[in-house]
Amino acid sequence: MELRHIRYFVAAARERNFTKASHTLNISQPVISRLLRELERELDTVLFLRQRSGLDLTPAGETFFQHARRILNDCEEAVKATKEAGHVRSKLSIGFIATALASFLGDIMRKLTLEHPEIELVMHEMPPGDQIVALRNII
Amino acid sequence: MELRHIRYFVAAARERNFTKASHTLNISQPVISRLLRELERELDTVLFLRQRSGLDLTPAGETFFQHARRILNDCEEAVKATKEAGHVRSKLSIGFIATALASFLGDIMRKLTLEHPEIELVMHEMPPGDQIVALRNII
DNA sequence: TAAAAATACTCCATAGGTATTTTAT
DNA sequence: ATAAAATACCTATGGAGTATTTTTA
Secondary structure, eight states, X not given: OOHHHHHHHHHHHHHXXXXXHHHHTTXXXXXXXXXXXXXXXXXXXXXXXXXXXXXXXXXXXXXXXXXXXXXXXXXXXXXXXXXXXXXXOEEEEEEEOHHHIIIIIHHHHHHHHHHOTTEEEEEEEOOHHHHHHHHHHHO | OOHXXXXXXXHHHHHTOHHHHHHHTTSOHHHHHHHHHHHHHHHTSOOEXXXXXXXXXXXXXXXXXXXXXXXXXXXXXXXXXXXXXXXXXXXXXXXXXHHHIIIIIHHHHHHHHHHOTTEEEXXXXXXXXXXXXXXXXXX
């Protein structure tokens, strides 16, 4: 089972119609039909009652529907929360001299921003004496 | 994103090692490597710190890990609950005569068991008179 | 009969594999 | 020097498409 199965199932269960669901999903009707049969086979259960009057969910289908919606919501939430966690949440100001940048600072900066994209670097090139003054002004 | 991405991510996050995770998943190491990069690209975030001293999760990785475990649990739960909902939960005893079986009963039985696998049919062939007696005995 | 689902194929995108290189300690 | 991850490339499974048939109210 993959999320695709769950997404297609939820669309079909909502629309109560494979053909309509295939339109909202931008795929062809046979794809839904085949994939949902695959799902039913994997779960060893009939999920839909295919009637000309429209699709209906079996008790098993209803059960799966409840869980499926929750899973899709969780996935959205996971993506959103993870993206947020990776966003800028703090700034790090660094006073530096050009020689440090060439020797080691560049490498460190690259690693830091790669591994911690949530930290935004603000670089200030200044002579060591000015750096001390700047630090004292912060504190 | 598919469940595959989440499964591989969780394995890698648990083992803190792509190679070991690939063994537990019975796939090759490059497959995990490629798929998890794909995931990071989709989420537009770095999830792992690849260090020789071992893998580590970034804050974003930790966030995704929490959600990912929950999603996989929900999936297992969904499958289990759905299978249970489709299981036999009730028996339906039907007294019948052979002619009914040939004319319509067979078709009805087929549909019923297909659409409601949770109902177990118990068929009793008996003359109409006996059917009435049997019904009275139940009530 | 008509509308929807199922089936039969074809195709190609991509998951997965092997071999190798790169990286970092 | 070494262990692990990344890269390059290849193969093949199966996801997706079109055309058609089957079902059922």
